[in-house]
Amino acid sequence: MDLITSISHNELMLSMSIAAYLLPFLFHTCLSVDLTYYMKEGDNPNTYLGDVASDSNLMNTIPHQDRNLIQFVFLNQKDTDRPFLFSISKRTGKLYSAQTIDAETLCTRNTECFIMVDVAVRKATSFIKIIEVKIIIKDMNDHKPEFPLKQFSIEFSEDDKKGIRKIIPSAQDGDIGLQNSQITYHLKKNIDEPFALNVSRSVDGTSELVIILQETLDREMKASYRIQVVAKDGGSPPEQNVLDLYISVMDVNDNPPVFLQSIYNVSVTNEHHGVSPFIILSASDLDSDKNGRVVYRYSPQTSDAAKSHFKLNEITGEIFLQKKFLSGQKLTHELYVKATDEGVPALSSMAMVQVNVINQQNNAPKIEVTFVSVSNSHTILENIEVGSFIAYVKVIDHDAGLNGEVTCDLHHDKFQLQTFNTKKYKVIVKNPVDRETQDHHDITIRCQDRGSPPLSSVNKFSITVMDTNDEKPRFSKETYKFTIYENEKSKIPVGYINATDPDLGPGGKLTYSLLTSNKNFLPFYIKDNGLILTVMRLDHEFQEIYHFQVLVKDSGMPSLNNTVKVIVKVKDKNDNAPFFTFPNVNPFTLNVHYHPYRTNNITYLRASDSDSRENAFLKYEILHGNDKQLFIVNPYTGLLSFNRVVTLRDAGTYSLQLGVKDSGIPVQTAMTNITLRLTVSNKTSEIVNPMHVQSENKIQLYLVVVIVVIAITVSVPVTAAISICIIRCNNRRNVSNDNHSSLCACEQRNTKCPFHVSPSWPRVPMVQTADGAMSSNSLPPRPKKGPNLGNEFSCVDNCTDNKAASLPPDSDIIYQGLLLQP
Incomplete structure (x- = not known):
């Protein structure tokens, strides 16, 4: 009967343990989860977990041309202590681990270890969906069972009967997985040693080890025993540890306290706050004296939050509500109470009290705002599109009934609030923003419940508009x-x-x-x-x-x-001096034949200056060699001409030094030298006695008249014949005189003569160079050199003077020079 009772009790304890394990699992299963992925604890960083984009079938709902704009980012979760456990590719949506994860650090024992992350799907700057992802972390068998002591001593009384039980320390496994933390025990002893090991499970998942006496002991035959308890977990491969157990034969405390029930379920409200307990626990112990006195303490499995709200009287087992619950706090708590007697060694048992908090108060809603930008900052770009999702608003109000029903509003010309889910909203851009017009916006979100009276909360924040490069210089x-x-x-x-x-x-x-x-x-x-x-x-x-x-x-x-x-x-600066272009050699030889009935102009001087404006405005002057004041030069045009009447006595060679200067500051000058060989026509002397020339012409005319009259009177034929002869004779003389006045025949050497220019030639400086070529296309070609001629031209001035009167007195003749080679 005792064996059947023991088996039934063990099965009951195992069932309660399994129920306690499955309860959190079933609770999490009811959560709304879009995707579930698995990983092993201890996996290296960047371990691939899954493809959110592919597994959610999101890309099938998005036009192909917009898929390059889709990005995946995590929403910052304020209730997450480790926000960097995972990473996600912005472009592909592939999920990876960001660091090596230790399941024991993240999760509690004998529970499914998982982490919930929210993945926000963004198109350009607008968020279009939030995917809730559950990542289950598979526990690895990286911890071995550990006893609290390496060795432990117990005592049996020599008068103890068969079946007496002694509790020994159990081992704890640091792993959180059910298999990896599931410990099995066996006793390692000699075959003649009268001890057996009994293992039972508590409601908190721990094991209770009991050494059972199988035969009565005789202290005089053997006073002590040494056996070993081997603890092995259920991992693959399994890990194990050993407890050395020393048994002394004497009297000990052999009855543990026993609760009336192993699980208690109670409900409380804030009205229970005070001196009255809402439950009294009682555990009975069949032992007497100190072995039967029981004290009550919280097990380490009880959370600190529960301990802060619920006070346990260690002597009486009374539990009080010592602190009221506020809005938003957890509504269900598990209290693990351990009853221990004062025997040596102490015996104990465990009970769980599940407390359900009934919230009947009306509290103002709490507003949480999370920005969905990558940096979770209160900033947006000024080129953000209208309709973009910029902030995630979550309202927390755990009040019951109308006290927990909340409505929210936002009044702003640039932003608006849209319902996203129950008590969840999103702030979107309603109208375009411009940083150059306004660089920040103050926003107020107001939420109010439907309680009586209604309670409301306000969340104020500012959004800074960041600059984009939308203005060109x-x-x-x-x-x-x-x-x-x-x-x-x-x-x-x-x-x-x-x-x-x-x-x-x-x-x-x-x-x-x-x-x-x-x-x-x-x-x-x-x-x-x-x-x-x-x-x-x-x-x-x-x-x-x-x-x-x-x-x-x-x-x-x-x-x-x-x-x-x-x-x-x-x-311009006056940095260039003028220079002569004509004459273009220095010195220059110019042969001039003066005729009284021709122009007084000799030639034009030409100069140039690379500067401009006043720095290139030139003036000409005769510097030296004009002692007789025979020559004059126009300071602006550069025309060199005779200054007075030329006589035969003026014939000769003149060495003229000519200068040109600009009008800049400082003045720049240039000089050149001309050797002018002047020859004067013989007709120059006839100008002194013009009456002689006139009387000679009159005599010739009278002679012609007399001859004609005589010829007419004598005979017409004779007169006609004579007249014809005279006219022909006179014509020959005229032709001969014209030829001599237009061109001199060059017959003698070393006698220089100029080329005379007819009045029809243009008034430009004509220069004959050393090779005889003229500077103007209108000039006649240079006579070829004879075999006996040197570098100069020789000629005899045979020109007659009787045709000088036929030239116009004001004809503009420019004398051309002959450049002589040295």
């Missing part, structure tokens, strides 16, 4: 114009290019650069602050004006840019 001018003098040193500032950008951070950080083509070289560079400088000395004569563009761009993503036109004008 702007210039203060459409065109920048700068002026700089030539010949300045390199790295001379030209001017500033000023651009502004209202964006912040990299979006407002500007860099400048010059836009040039491969064909054009710009002698400038620009610094980061927009200052343009030269890279070399500039030359006005090389290039007077530079046209180019400046590119400014910010450092935002993507970068925005703008361009502006820049004109740099190089101002």
Whole structure:
């Protein structure tokens, strides 16, 4: 009968243990879970757990063109002590472990070890779904059973009867899994030793070990025994440990306290708070004296939160509610009470008190706001789309009935509150935001229950609008114009290019650069602050004006840019001296034949200056060699001409030093020398007695008239014949005189003669170079050198003077010089 009672009691204890184990499992199974994954404790970080995107069939509901915009992120859970146990790929939704997980640290013993995570699915900046994922952590057999002592001593009385029981310490296994923490025991002893081991399970999952006396003991035959208790867990492979047990033969406490029932179920309200107990536990002990006196204490399996609310009287077994429950606190608590007698060794038993808290109070709802951004910060980008999910609002109100029914509202022109689930909301963007207009927004969420009277709560927070690169740089001018003098040193500032950008951070950080083509070289560079400088000395004569563009761009993503036109004008300095282009050699020889009936102009001096404006405004002058004041030069045109009437006595060679100067500051000058060989026509002397020339002409005319009259009177044929002869004779003389006046026949050496220019030639300087080529296409070709001629032309002035009167007195003749080779 005792054996049947013992078996029934063990089966009952095992059933209660299994029920206690399955109760949390069934509770978690009722939770709303979208996906479940499994992993082993001790797995390395980055262990692949599952594909949230694929397993949730989410991607099948999203258009193909939008799938690249989908991102997966964790919602920060405020009730999670370890927010970095797992990681998820933003793009693929694949879930991995983030560190090596110890199941014993996370979970309690003999319970299913799992972690709940919320995965938010985001499209661009908008959150579209939250997936609740349950990750079950499989316990590994990484702990062996451990006895509290390496050795333990018990005593049996020599008058103890068969079946006397002695409790010994049981082993504890640190693993939380049912198999890995399930310990089996066996006794290692000699075959003649009268002891057996009995194992029973308590409601808290622990084992109670009892050494049973199988035969009566005779202390005089053997006073002590040494046996071993081997504890082995149910892992694969199993782990084990050994307790050395020393048994002394004497009288001991052999009856443990016994509760009336092993599980108590009670309900309490906050009205139980006070001096009255809501339950009294009682455990009876058949022993007497101190072996039968029982004390009550909480088992280590009782949570600290339960101990803080429920006070246990260790002597009487009374349990009191010493602290009221607040809204939102746990409503079910398990109290594990251990009854222990004062015998040696002490015997004990365990009972569980399940307390159900009935909440009848009305408490104001509690508002929790969690931002769904990656950094969980109160910030959004100014380019966020309308309708974007920015915050997750969870309302906590554990009151019963209408006291727990809550409604929430949010009044704002940019944001609104939408119902997400029961007592869950989401804050979305209602209208576009602009940082440049307003960089932050104050938001108030108000929630109120339906109690009587209704209670409400307010949660206020601010959202900061972060800048995006939506403004391109702007210039203060459409065109920048700068002026700089030539010949300045390199790295001379030209001017500033000023651009502004209202964006912040990299979006407002500007860099400048010059836009040039491969064909054009710009002698400038620009610094980061927009200052343009030269890279070399500039030359006005090389290039007077530079046209180019400046590119400014910010450092935002993507970068925005703008361009502006820049004109740099190089101002001239008087850095170039004038130089003669005619004459183009120094010294220069010019042969001039003067004829009184021709122009007084000799030639034009020509000079050039590479500078511009006043620095290139030239003036000519005769510096030396004009002692007779025979020559004069026009200071502006450079025309060299005779200053007075030329006589035969003026013939000769003149060494003229001519100068040209510009009008710059300081003045730049140039000089050249002309050797002018002047020959004067013989007709110059006839100008002294013009009446003689007139009377000679009159005599010739009278002679012709007399001859004609005589011829007419004598005979018509004779007169006609004579007249014809005279006319023909006179024509021959005229032709001969014309030929001699237009061109001199060169017959003698070492006698120089100029080329006379007809009045129809243009008034430009004509220069005959050393090889005889003329500087103007209108000039006749140079006569070829004869075999006996050197580098000079020789001729005899055979020109007659009787045709001089036929030239117009104001004909503009410019005398051309002959360049003589040394």
